[in-house]
Amino acid sequence: MRLSTVILPDRRWSEGGRETWQRAEELGFHTAYTYDHLSWRTFRDGPWFGAVPTLTAAATVTSRMRLGTLVTSPNFRHPVTLAKELISLDDISGGRLTLGIGAGGSGFDATALLGDGQEPWTPRERADRFGEFVPLLDRLLTQDVVSYDGEHYSASEVRNIPGCVQRPRLPFAVAATGPRGLRLAARHGQAWVTTGDPKLFETGTPEESRAAVAGQIQRLGKACAEIDRDPAGLHKIMLTGFTPDRPLDSFDAFVDFAGSHAELGIDEIVVHWPIDGSVFAADLAVFEKIATDGLAQLS
Template identity: 65%
Template sequence: MADTDVPRLRLSTVILPVHRWADGGRSTWQRAEELGFHAAYTYDHLSWRNFRDRPWYGAIPTLTAAAAVTERLRLGTLVTSPNFRHPVALAKELITLDEISGGRVTLGIGSGGTGFDATALGHDAWAPRERADRFAEFLRLLDLLLTEGGTAGVSYQGDFYSAREVRNIPGCVQRPRLPFAVAGTGRRGMRLAARHGQAWVTTGEPAAAGRGAEGPDGFWAVLARQVDRLDAVCDETGREPESLTRVLLDFEPLTSVAAFVDHAGRCAELGFTEIVLHWPVPESQFAADLRVFEEIATEGLTQVNR
């Protein structure tokens, strides 16, 4: 698709890694491509919330398998974090995935939270300040590893991460490296998005906004403030605001095509360029009518972009 043909608003999905590959896993990723989604992402966790006692598979192997059974669909994490990863090992996995997929990978990345991932390696969860410091250093080193990991190698010594003559040959298929979609709603996270990201990701803080904590339009008020803050941060850092794709990882219930069109239209008015919907998972917070979900994928975006 030529750049001039890119829709004003893109629609993507996030497929939780909860299905056995032979029993719904493969077919779901293939169906996402058939439905015309721009991208399909997956969560990069060791386990997540109320799925902790249910099947949950690794993100990178899942995306690698998805790359092998799709041709056009962009693939990625939403999001990876430093909680249980190191930039050196992650960089090698990412250039391999980018190669296998033919350059279809986007790395969604955030600072991580205080859930199960934060303590799975045996240490206490990091305090917010340390988590933010680690994230900044993690991004800086990962950027170096993916762009400058040629025959000279990358050496780095930071407060939390280090690398010694690390080579990533031949590098990413996408140049100068695969794109980063950086999640962050505070100024510091947004500055990292402006510096390292090709996209910025938010959930609109649904828990904090309470879908009405500030009245019926509380969610939209939160999103509007975040967008204004991002614009200000871009201005402060010399980044052209329009050059940063704005992605909403959406937790909005999917009830009808009409409701989606209204919801997506308001997102577009705020300047969002990509909405990511959760693929329905029965008996979970993401339970939804699959028929309605597929109608939204095939009909909803067309109506929004008229």
């Protein structure tokens, strides 16, 4: 089991941002991720910085901890420009980058680039784009020269030399729960990401949530079987904060949560860095104890 954190890009680098990423490495987190959004929910009217510049800065002040996005989506990204940024960031970080990637939702990212009268993509349209986005990005990160003419994306003799530090490319952590997304995770992912079943967040129970995650893992296994891939080789990540559980309420609550999800097959737990006055508020002392001692209680 690995323990990681997600640090929202809501602080100026000179006003605590740098120190937070450095502290995450000191605490021993496996990976520190950040959200790749233009803005997000209750944070929309406050400070919010770009994911790639934030991770680039974090790469220069850390040396061991992996870095990543949770998650990047086609809502405002194009595979060609994204690939160039990822190759650069993988180089700057010395090969410590993981790309968390998903189809995107219906939040602010989905409408920020729309003109008057334009409707946001439907769930089916987002899935269609995601199904084209991921394979093209895979090619862009593994081949020196790529040309492609698709329904949603094009690339004309795009050069990405020298490619990623990590070979054949940096790892993808694919966030998905539907059948099409799970097939993409099985085919292109080095990891799979879930937040549980969003329908259970407010009215479900922890037991119902675990059952839902178990069902997702079972369906992921079937998607792997379709292409003769061993699902054991696909890392399984649980991003907390969106299930009925409250794993940061206490040290014991985290140990119970992590243990029960490890039994399901989850092998990485991601907890949000505490932010006072927000949905991610938590006791920093408890959070740090979880970071340093939490996983030891599972052995």
